[in-house]
Amino acid sequence: MRNTKKCKALLVINPKSRQGAEAQLDDGLARLSEAGITVERLASKGPDESRQAVRDRKDELDLVIVGGGDGTISSMAGVLYECDLPLAVLPLGTANDLARSLGLSGDLNEAFEVIIAGERQCIDLGVVNEHYFFNVAHLGLGVKVSEELTDEVKKYWGVLSYLKAFFAALTRVKQLKANMSVDGVHYRLRSIQMAIGNGRYYGGGNVVDEKTRIDDGKLSLYSLRPQTVWELLTLAPLLRDGRQHDNKRVFNAQAERIDITTGRKTMKIHADGEPVTQTPAHFSVIRQAIEVLAPALADNEIPD
Ligand SMILES: Nc1ncnc2c1ncn2[C@@H]1O[C@H](COP(=O)(O)OP(=O)(O)OP(=O)(O)O)[C@@H](O)[C@H]1O
Numbered sequence: 254m255r256n257t258k259k260c261k262a263l264l265v266i267n268p269k270s271r272q273g274a275e276a277q278l279d280d281g282l283a284r285l286s287e288a289g290i291t292v293e294r295l296a297s298k299g300p301d302e303s304r305q306a307v308r309d310r311k312d313e314l315d316l317v318i319v320g321g322g323d324g325t326i327s328s329m330a331g332v333l334y335e336c337d338l339p340l341a342v343l344p345l346g347t348a349n350d351l352a353r354s355l356g357l358s359g360d361l362n363e364a365f366e367v368i369i370a371g372e373r374q375c376i377d378l379g380v381v382n383e384h385y386f387f388n389v390a391h392l393g394l395g396v397k398v399s400e401e402l403t404d405e406v407k408k409y410w411g412v413l414s415y416l417k418a419f420f421a422a423l424t425r426v427k428q429l430k431a432n433m434s435v436d437g438v439h440y441r442l443r444s445i446q447m448a449i450g451n452g453r454y455y456g457g458g459n460v461v462d463e464k465t466r467i468d469d470g471k472l473s474l475y476s477l478r479p480q481t482v483w484e485l486l487t488l489a490p491l492l493r494d495g496r497q498h499d500n501k502r503v504f505n506a507q508a509e510r511i512d513i514t515t516g517r518k519t520m521k522i523h524a525d526g527e528p529v530t531q532t533p534a535h536f537s538v539i540r541q542a543i544e545v546l547a548p549a550l551a552d553n554e555i556p557d
Pocket residue numbers: 266267268269270271272297298299300301303321322323324325326328329345346347348349350404407525526
């Protein structure tokens with residue numbers, strides 16, 4: 254975008270995200286203005302208002318900058334796709350997992366520089382039933398973890414809130430029986446946790462699968478078979494880095510379409526930390542759905 258043409262951007266800031274209310278943006282916004290990027294700023298009261306603001310302005314906008322965490326950015330996925338507008342991210346949340354998948358450090362100055370540099374990448378979008386997601390959708394333990402993660406807990410504990418929530422969720426998790434179709438191949442399994450990833454990172458820097466990227470046109474699935482808390486804890490380091498494939502207590506797959514039913518019992522599904530739908534669930538991926546302002550995506554790199 255640098256030295257090319259004038260650019261009009263809408264900046265949607267979620268004041269409820271961890272750093273959304275306090276972040277100092279004036280210097281960065283002045284740098285955008287110097288670079289020819291005119292920014293209209295909107296303090297979002299909720300996802301519906303933010304989405305409507307984009308729809309109302311879609312013909313005059315060149316870019317939507319979203320300042321918030323994964324919940325906020327995910328809430329804008331559908332409208333960005335529908336309006337075919339590029340996304341830039343100001344990582345103002347707690348986990349900022351999409352920012353990690355895009356190779357952004359979490360530093361605000363750097364995020365503004367990335368916008369000014371204007372380098373673009375195309376990334377995939379996950380779909381579960383009629384909902385879009387960037388990072389990961391969960392059934393089971395992951396749902397219990399995000400139920401423990403209230404906005405207050407996140408504000409107080411920061412990234413450590415994910416660890417705190419994990420231990421609290423362990424006491425509440427029950428096993429589920431699932432029938433799955435993975436690119437047409439059928440499986441029946443018992444599970445305490447299923448994660449279906451479009452992006453690479455979730456839950457504050459966990460890797461869904463070391464082989465996955467947000468632009469590979471695939472979903473990565475892992476499912477944890479029922480196991481003791483001790484076994485689960487021994488698995489934790491492998492799950493943290495997405496290296497769980499060879500463990501017999503984990504089922505892994507990569508696919509473009511995944512269907513999950515859980516009999517007569519419906520199971521809640523959370524995506525990017527927000528409750529979105531329930532089983533029966535149909536998962537798919539839209540390849541190269543959204544353009545984002547980001548440096549070239551590194552090959553399977555796991556930043557510190
Ligand atoms: N577009 C939006 N505008 C206003 N509020 C939103 C929007 N999208 C989501 N929210 C609400 O704001 C809450 C916090 O936002 P978000 O999840 O982005 O920040 P966070 O919890 O600090 O970060 P992270 O998801 O990266 O851990 C969400 O749980 C949701 O209730």
